[in-house]
Amino acid sequence: MTYILQDRTVHSIPDLLRVRAHETPDAVALRYPVDTAWEKMTWQELYDRVIQVAAGLRSLGVGSQSRVALLCSTRAEWVIADFGILAAGGATTTVYPSSVADECAFIISDSEATVVIVENVEQLAKIQKISDRLPLVTNIVLIDGDALGVIPLDQLAGMGDPTSIETVIDGITRDHLATLIYTSGTTGRPKGVELTHDNWLYTSEATSRVGILLPDDLQYLWLPLSHSFGKVIEVLMVDVGVETAIDGRVDKIVENLAEIRPTGMAAAPRIFEKVYNVMVSSIEAEGGAKLAIFHWAVRVGKKVSRLRQHGQEPGRLLTVQHAIADRLVFSKLRARFGGRFRFLVSGSAPLSVELAEFFDAAGLTILEGYGLTESSASTFVNPPGAARFGSVGPPIPGTEVRIADDGEVLIRSRAIMRGYHGLPEETAHTLVDGWLQTGDIGVLDQDLYLRITDRKKELIKTSGGKYVAPAKLEGLISVASPYISTVLVHGDRRRYCVALVTLDPDATGIWARENGVADDPVAIAEHPAMVELVESAVAGVNRGLASYETIKRVHILPAEFSIETGELTPSMKLKRRVVEQRNAAVLDAMYDDPGEFAP
Numbered sequence: 133m134t135y136i137l138q139d140r141t142v143h144s145i146p147d148l149l150r151v152r153a154h155e156t157p158d159a160v161a162l163r164y165p166v167d168t169a170w171e172k173m174t175w176q177e178l179y180d181r182v183i184q185v186a187a188g189l190r191s192l193g194v195g196s197q198s199r200v201a202l203l204c205s206t207r208a209e210w211v212i213a214d215f216g217i218l219a220a221g222g223a224t225t226t227v228y229p230s231s232v233a234d235e236c237a238f239i240i241s242d243s244e245a246t247v248v249i250v251e252n253v254e255q256l257a258k259i260q261k262i263s264d265r266l267p268l269v270t271n272i273v274l275i276d277g278d279a280l281g282v283i284p285l286d287q288l289a290g291m292g293d294p295t296s297i298e299t300v301i302d303g304i305t306r307d308h309l310a311t312l313i314y315t316s317g318t319t320g321r322p323k324g325v326e327l328t329h330d331n332w333l334y335t336s337e338a339t340s341r342v343g344i345l346l347p348d349d350l351q352y353l354w355l356p357l358s359h360s361f362g363k364v365i366e367v368l369m370v371d372v373g374v375e376t377a378i379d380g381r382v383d384k385i386v387e388n389l390a391e392i393r394p395t396g397m398a399a400a401p402r403i404f405e406k407v408y409n410v411m412v413s414s415i416e417a418e419g420g421a422k423l424a425i426f427h428w429a430v431r432v433g434k435k436v437s438r439l440r441q442h443g444q445e446p447g448r449l450l451t452v453q454h455a456i457a458d459r460l461v462f463s464k465l466r467a468r469f470g471g472r473f474r475f476l477v478s479g480s481a482p483l484s485v486e487l488a489e490f491f492d493a494a495g496l497t498i499l500e501g502y503g504l505t506e507s508s509a510s511t512f513v514n515p516p517g518a519a520r521f522g523s524v525g526p527p528i529p530g531t532e533v534r535i536a537d538d539g540e541v542l543i544r545s546r547a548i549m550r551g552y553h554g555l556p557e558e559t560a561h562t563l564v565d566g567w568l569q570t571g572d573i574g575v576l577d578q579d580l581y582l583r584i585t586d587r588k589k590e591l592i593k594t595s596g597g598k599y600v601a602p603a604k605l606e607g608l609i610s611v612a613s614p615y616i617s618t619v620l621v622h623g624d625r626r627r628y629c630v631a632l633v634t635l636d637p638d639a640t641g642i643w644a645r646e647n648g649v650a651d652d653p654v655a656i657a658e659h660p661a662m663v664e665l666v667e668s669a670v671a672g673v674n675r676g677l678a679s680y681e682t683i684k685r686v687h688i689l690p691a692e693f694s695i696e697t698g699e700l701t702p703s704m705k706l707k708r709r710v711v712e713q714r715n716a717a718v719l720d721a722m723y724d725d726p727g728e729f730a731p
Contacts, residue, residue: 144304144329145367146182146219148336152370153179161369163377163392164208165384170377170392173208178215185216185285187292190300192247192271192283196221197309201240201269203227203259204251206357206380209275209285211366213249214357218329221300223309225324226358228702229255230695235322237262240269243312243324243553249273249285256282306330312553313360313505324553325505327360334546335364335508336371338528342515344475344499345369345396351376352394354385356702360509361479365398368510386468393470398477400704404487404498405610405617406638411465412614413639417646429457433493440492441521462494469496475516477501479509481705482584482603486611488521500524502584506568508547512582523581533580539573540588573601590708592624598680600629605673605681606706613669614639615662618693618700620711621683622719630685630722632715633666634692657690685722689715 142148152161157176164171173181194200200217202224204210217224225243227236229251236258240248246268250256256279259272272282283291310329314322345351345368353369353376355362369376377392385403415426432453436446446454466473476491476498483500491498501513502524512533514525527533531545544567551559562569573591574584586601593599602621609619609631617636623629635657644651649659656662667686674682693699699711712719 146301160375182215183294183297184289186219186297187294188288189220191292194220194222198222199225199243199245201225201245201248203255205229210357225312228358233258233261237265239314247271252276326550331508332367335510336367339510345372349374349395352397353378360505364509389470393472395474400480401483409614409636409639413642429461432457434489437489437492465494484607484611485522506549523583526580541570541572541574542567608673628684631683634689653690657688
């Protein structure tokens with residue numbers, strides 16, 4: 133399949149950007165924060181800046197498929213630097229901003245990067261600490277700040293010959309390496325996933341056909357661009373020509389949504405869970421009539437949502453009730469998101485049906501999708517107007533899918549990686565006859581909507597020989613109470629399943645103030661009333677499970693799992709092995725008592 137934008141053949145990501153700048157030069161490409169205001173950059177201005185950075189990189193010796201490491205949070209300069217690397221003919225090695233120095237050393241060294249672009253002096257300090265382990269690195273470029281021995285990004289943009297870059301772009305082919313993204317490493321060392329220009333061009337074209345992102349949308353982008361989920365959106369915004377407000381500061385999301393009032397946003401489920409938890413805990417703290425109205429509104433909204441999922445419309449009475457529920461409850465939730473959302477997309481981790489139906493009832497439909505770094509992120513997605521909650525949607529156009537005899541999801545398309553960098557045996561094990569072995573267990577319905585049930589390697593087999601899907605249980609428990617944040621279900625080769633639970637500090641902070649409890653994580657986690665709330669929530673989940681699936685013990689940990697502490701991957705997936713190792717004594721103690729947990 134030949135990739136075409138407005139009757140012009142496009143052969144690389146920089147070529148795609150060049151066409152976009154030619155077609156809509158004066159349209160706004162990016163909005164980005166500067167101090168307390170938002171600045172704008174047109175497509176022509178973005179392209180010109182990219183060409184300047186590319187010329188500077190060429191002057192530093194960056195050539196065809198040379199690797200340049202990019203250690204930066206999501207911001208306009210990330211986009212400029214990434215596209216500049218590609219326009220220079222190079223390939224971007226993405227490094228998560230949360231990576232510690234040792235992780236940076238491994239990724240930069242393994243990818244054979246010769247230039248490193250860092251965001252600020254804090255990130256620069258990581259690189260300087262490991263400089264003796266990076267013999268191939270010849271230059272460091274600094275985006276913000278000033279330091280000896282580095283090149284400021286503004287200075288880099290003034291180096292080299294910009295007029296030569298058009299010829300460089302003409303020489304880039306679809307098979308050239310564009311990106312090296314290192315897998316999050318839930319187990320073992322991360323592997324460098326080699327993704328070509330064609331991988332991204334196909335994924336962008338196929339995703340745009342689904343119609344999620346339209347040219348007149350205003351997209352809000354905060355996702356880590358060092359992750360494949362963010363990267364595909366970066367390319368898609370060029371393909372569609374959509375204006376994008378970009379700011380990776382997670383603590384600014386709510387504030388920015390109210391100010392920017394976007395029409396679209398992609399996020400990990402944890403963002404939606406936090407909004408839900410804070411809203412529910414605030415209303416529960418008030419109690420009385422407001423709480424009763426809230427629960428009534430949610431029941432009404434979910435009835436409407438379930439009817440519409442089956443292609444039906446509510447009757448007259450339910451329509452009136454929903455209008456009242458919307459005015460009293462749901463409109464306030466939409467206002468938190470800016471009041472203009474046309475779409476929300478969820479990826480990176482499973483989204484619970486409970487949460488999806490709640491947001492849909494509020495007029496904020498979340499379109500869940502699925503993909504791996506090895507498949508350029510976007511592989512399945514629920515289409516607008518035809519979402520099926522609990523599924524990740526059908527495959528995007530041009531993607532083949534089949535389910536292996538053991539239930540593993542296999543996919544094949546132009547989005548599949550070239551291979552793992554320097555790991556031919558790993559590549560051969562993962563790519564078999566062109567089919568990507570995803571490692572995920574799933575089922576397809578008659579319309580090819582996929583439901584992921586668990587990770588193949590994470591299925592629990594109890595000592596009684598029963599198989600339990602921990603991700604399913606974790607999803608059910610995490611939405612059973614607004615105070616629960618993250619859950620780990622444990623029980624492989626054990627007599628029964630137990631759970632480690634962390635609490636949402638925003639929601640529990642509200643609870644603590646209302647109940648006269650010190651706003652201290654340990655005090656809250658150990659408080660008998662909080663323990664009772666969590667155990668009651670788990671008991672409610674247990675009532676809908678088979679006996680061998682039920683959770684017999686619960687332990688509340690005082691601190692949330694986080695990326696910074698190494699318990700979550702940068703895409704907010706649980707590092708199961710790390711959590712289990714760090715809490716081995718707690719887990720073992722939960723099996724010492726021969727009795728069973730029965731709140």
